[in-house]
Amino acid sequence: xxxxxxxxxxxxxxxxxxxxxxxxxxxxxxxxxxxxxxxxxxxxxxxxxxxxxxxxxxxxxxxxxxxxxxxxxxxxxxxxxxxxxxxxxxxxxxxxxxxxxxxxxxxxxxxxxxxxxxxxxxxxxxxxxxxxxxxxxxxxxxxxxxxxxxxxxxxxxxxxxxxxxxxxxxxxxxxxxxxxxxxxxxxxxxxxxxxxxxxxxxxxxxxxxxxxxxxxxxxxxxxxxxxxxxxxxxxxxxxxxxxxxxxxxxxxxxxxxxxxxxxxxxxxxxxxxxxxxxxxxxxxxxxxxxxxxxxxxxxxxxxxxxxx
Numbered sequence: 436x437x438x439x440x441x442x443x444x445x446x447x448x449x450x451x452x453x454x455x456x457x458x459x460x461x462x463x464x465x466x467x468x469x470x471x472x473x474x475x476x477x478x479x480x481x482x483x484x485x486x487x488x489x490x491x492x493x494x495x496x497x498x499x500x501x502x503x504x505x506x507x508x509x510x511x512x513x514x515x516x517x518x519x520x521x522x523x524x525x526x527x528x529x530x531x532x533x534x535x536x537x538x539x540x541x542x543x544x545x546x547x548x549x550x551x552x553x554x555x556x557x558x559x560x561x562x563x564x565x566x567x568x569x570x571x572x573x574x575x576x577x578x579x580x581x582x583x584x585x586x587x588x589x590x591x592x593x594x595x596x597x598x599x600x601x602x603x604x605x606x607x608x609x610x611x612x613x614x615x616x617x618x619x620x621x622x623x624x625x626x627x628x629x630x631x632x633x634x635x636x637x638x639x640x641x642x643x644x645x646x647x648x649x650x651x652x653x654x655x656x657x658x659x660x661x662x663x664x665x666x667x668x669x670x671x672x673x674x675x676x677x678x679x680x681x682x683x684x685x686x687x688x689x690x691x692x693x694x695x696x697x698x699x700x701x702x703x704x705x706x707x708x709x710x711x712x713x714x715x716x717x718x719x720x721x722x723x724x725x726x727x728x729x730x731x732x733x734x735x736x737x738x739x740x741x742x743x
Contacts, residue, residue: 526583
């Protein structure tokens with residue numbers, strides 16, 4: 436979810452090049468300063484349905500040579516939060532967005548290779564959509580919908596509800612970063628190559644040794660993961676859910692199917708629960724992790740599916 440927020444904020448801050456004025460042009464101009472001068476962002480204002488802001492042909496050129504540049508055909512936004520981004524006095528009760536034709540293009544400096552890789556990325560676009568709502572009375576932020584549709588049978592879907600979120604002013608929003616707590620979450624991930632394409636290299640580089648028997652190292656990591664799952668209290672994660680996660684672990688590093696995960700907590704999970712880990716460092720055993728899940732009830736499912 437973090438990269439999605441970064442992309443959206445960056446796009447909002449982009450320098451749309453259309454000549455037309457109006458609310459949307461003013462919004463882009465007002466947020467231009469959010470983008471570092473080392474990160475060129477271009478796009479052009481489009482004409483969307485009434486009450487929406489639309490940017491077309493977006494290009495974000497990241498300065499790091501190891502980071503792919505970002506391209507998107509269309510970004511469409513609507514809701515009262517658009518006014519809040521310009522005037523914090525406006526209650527940001529709703530933000531809806533949709534991204535079409537999102538893709539990541541690697542730039543190598545080789546003209547031929549860059550052309551070919553851009554054409555390759557064009558054939559595998561990503562679509563994303565989200566709906567966020569905020570209740571000023573209950574100070575509750577809800578991710579009603581956050582969906583990413585990747586090429587092939589690969590999808591990510593998230594819903595979330597957090598309390599203790601005050602967006603009535605810039606100062607209150609900053610304070611909420613330390614006080615919010617997630618009380619509900621629902622996650623569904625369908626992977627037929629999604630894990631390998633987006634997570635495997637990063638996790639493998641971090642967890643696997645640099646040399647030696649990789650299959651043996653994989654077996655050790657799976658055993659550690661299985662022990663961690665088995666060690667969670669049944670009140671937190673039931674036996675059926677543990678069995679589902681163990682089945683998923685057995686399929687790594689090439690899982691093929693759909694993972695579902697739900698979480699509920701009356702007290703909520705937020706930064707206050709993580710304070711002890713910040714002070715003492717990362718947990719070294721399952722017993723050290725258990726307090727984090729006090730009052731939390733989770734359920735997990737894993738359905739194996741053949742790759743289409």
